[in-house]
Amino acid sequence: MSDMYLKLVNTTVGKTAAQTLGLPSPVPLNRLKRADQPFIEGDVLVGAGNGGKAIATLGGVLGASAATVHHASGKATLEDSAKAGNKTRALDLASGTERRFSALVFDATGLRNPDELRALFDFFHPSIKKLGTHGRVVIIGQDPATCRKAAHAAAQQALEGFTRSIGKEVGRKGATANLLWMAPNAENRLESSLRFFLSARSAFVSGQVVRIGKAEDAPTTNPVAPLTGKVALVTGASRGIGASIAETLTRDGATVIGLDIEPAMDDLEQVMQPLEGKALACDITAADAPAKIADFVEKHFGGVDLVIHNAGITRDKTLGNMPEHFWDMTIAVNLTAEEHINDELMNRELLRENGRIVCISSISGIAGNFGQTNYSAAKSGVIGYVKAMARQVKQGITINAVAPGFIETQMTAAMPITLREAGRRMNSLSQGGQPVDVAETIAWYCNPTSGGVNGNVVRVCGQSLIGK
Numbered sequence: 001m002s003d004m005y006l007k008l009v010n011t012t013v014g015k016t017a018a019q020t021l022g023l024p025s026p027v028p029l030n031r032l033k034r035a036d037q038p039f040i041e042g043d044v045l046v047g048a049g050n051g052g053k054a055i056a057t058l059g060g061v062l063g064a065s066a067a068t069v070h071h072a073s074g075k076a077t078l079e080d081s082a083k084a085g086n087k088t089r090a091l092d093l094a095s096g097t098e099r100r101f102s103a104l105v106f107d108a109t110g111l112r113n114p115d116e117l118r119a120l121f122d123f124f125h126p127s128i129k130k131l132g133t134h135g136r137v138v139i140i141g142q143d144p145a146t147c148r149k150a151a152h153a154a155a156q157q158a159l160e161g162f163t164r165s166i167g168k169e170v171g172r173k174g175a176t177a178n179l180l181w182m183a184p185n186a187e188n189r190l191e192s193s194l195r196f197f198l199s200a201r202s203a204f205v206s207g208q209v210v211r212i213g214k215a216e217d218a219p220t221t222n223p224v225a226p227l228t229g230k231v232a233l234v235t236g237a238s239r240g241i242g243a244s245i246a247e248t249l250t251r252d253g254a255t256v257i258g259l260d261i262e263p264a265m266d267d268l269e270q271v272m273q274p275l276e277g278k279a280l281a282c283d284i285t286a287a288d289a290p291a292k293i294a295d296f297v298e299k300h301f302g303g304v305d306l307v308i309h310n311a312g313i314t315r316d317k318t319l320g321n322m323p324e325h326f327w328d329m330t331i332a333v334n335l336t337a338e339e340h341i342n343d344e345l346m347n348r349e350l351l352r353e354n355g356r357i358v359c360i361s362s363i364s365g366i367a368g369n370f371g372q373t374n375y376s377a378a379k380s381g382v383i384g385y386v387k388a389m390a391r392q393v394k395q396g397i398t399i400n401a402v403a404p405g406f407i408e409t410q411m412t413a414a415m416p417i418t419l420r421e422a423g424r425r426m427n428s429l430s431q432g433g434q435p436v437d438v439a440e441t442i443a444w445y446c447n448p449t450s451g452g453v454n455g456n457v458v459r460v461c462g463q464s465l466i467g468k
């Protein structure tokens with residue numbers, strides 16, 4: 001779908017008009033152009049506070065990237081920054097460098113009490129204005145739930161408010177800020193998340209907090225096609241976000257089974273044919289759907305590695321005016337069907353080792369929405385389901401959710417224009433997302449090296465102002 005305002009405001013006349021009238025001036029986002037594009041380029045500044053535990057991993061990941069890595073010196077001198085590897089160069093920010101950074105990365109895992117939060121100010125105060133357009137801020141902390149002392153938990157929790165506020169300050173440059181909360185000793189599970197949040201793949205993901213736990217060593221993968229050899233099931237794949245998920249997972253090496261309802265078969269065939277995937281006609285709410293899907297994956301592939309529950313519907317009405325079948329259908333498609341399909345695949349042991357399940361929630365499931373009691377209940381239910389299942393799935397398997405905000409699809413094109421415009425502008429990046437933004441987030445969850453990312457709900461919403 002086309003966002004005319006975004007186009008207009010990026011013309012010379014439009015830019016001046018928006019500035020004069022105090023209107024939002026969104027910057028077109030920089031999305032991935034080629035699958036083999038380096039995940040980060042340009043100048044990256046790293047820092048660490050008081051014995052950061054992730055700095056060596058950070059040095060390894062960035063050292064192997066196409067970026068030139070600097071560590072802060074001068075007032076923000078942090079001995080640990082030097083541990084980011086001998087490829088890094090010391091940079092005195094107080095000297096007034098004219099450099100523009102493509103990313104600022106700070107290891108805050110060593111901050112043990114509120115006094116030590118000063119390290120954040122010392123690192124970011126001189127550097128934040130030097131973050132370039134489309135820049136990335138990534139902060140690494142320790143999950144406060146794993147901190148025994150209250151002062152330690154306070155310092156680590158403080159990173160959440162800090163990161164979300166930075167996201168709101170840098171969004172106008174098309175830049176993002178995100179926080180990775182590690183479990184103790186989970187440094188070796190950071191790489192896939194660092195690569196995602198530093199790259200163009202996460203263009204519309206900002207203000208998010210991801211928990212990374214310990215996991216078994218992941219098999220080494222081909223960074224350009226990490227899903228090679230994997231079989232993916234994508235529901236609702238005939239259009240919109242589902243079609244983009246099918247394309248993105250195929251790009252990453254997977255063989256995709258696209259599923260949709262019978263009337264959408266022509267569209268589904270058109271999506272699946274160039275991808276050389278398989279199309280399956282199925283209404284996921286039908287009583288025999290779980291068995292039909294399980295039989296199909298067993299017959300054609302002997303099992304499935306990635307299950308993406310994307311199919312969804314809205315049937316909006318205020319609660320007092322809502323017909324019964326609006327309620328029933330919305331809960332059935334968006335929530336119940338996912339549970340039944342997963343149960344069948346797992347009971348028949350068709351979800352393979354290191355399997356990945358991804359469910360689609362919505363910011364409506366987090367913040368609630370007028371006229372969407374049914375949809376919001378279903379999408380909130382998805383979050384509860386994912387969090388509970390994350391503790392129950394077999395070791396190596398993960399289950400996570402994405403909660404899209406306003407994404408440009410046929411679903412949102414059908415909204416009244418005033419609501420549509422509000423949906424687009426009410427986030428830190430002042431624009432709607434594209435289906436591919438959701439698809440890239442799912443591809444990161446599905447990566448074999450994302451084994452430590454389990455039970456998370458990541459919003460793909462440009463840091464929507466709605467919700468918590």
Ligand code: NAD
Nearest residue numbers: 236240241260261283284310311312362404406407409411
């Ligand atoms: P869409 O309406 O364009 O596509 C949904 C697909 O699901 C369609 O192809 C449809 O035929 C299929 N589907 C519906 N009922 C089905 C059933 N019973 N069995 C099998 N397939 C069925 O929607 P979209 O905008 O691409 O959204 C995809 C997902 O993302 C949905 O779960 C939606 O709730 C969620 N979401 C979208 C947005 C957004 O802004 N577009 C925001 C938040 C969440």
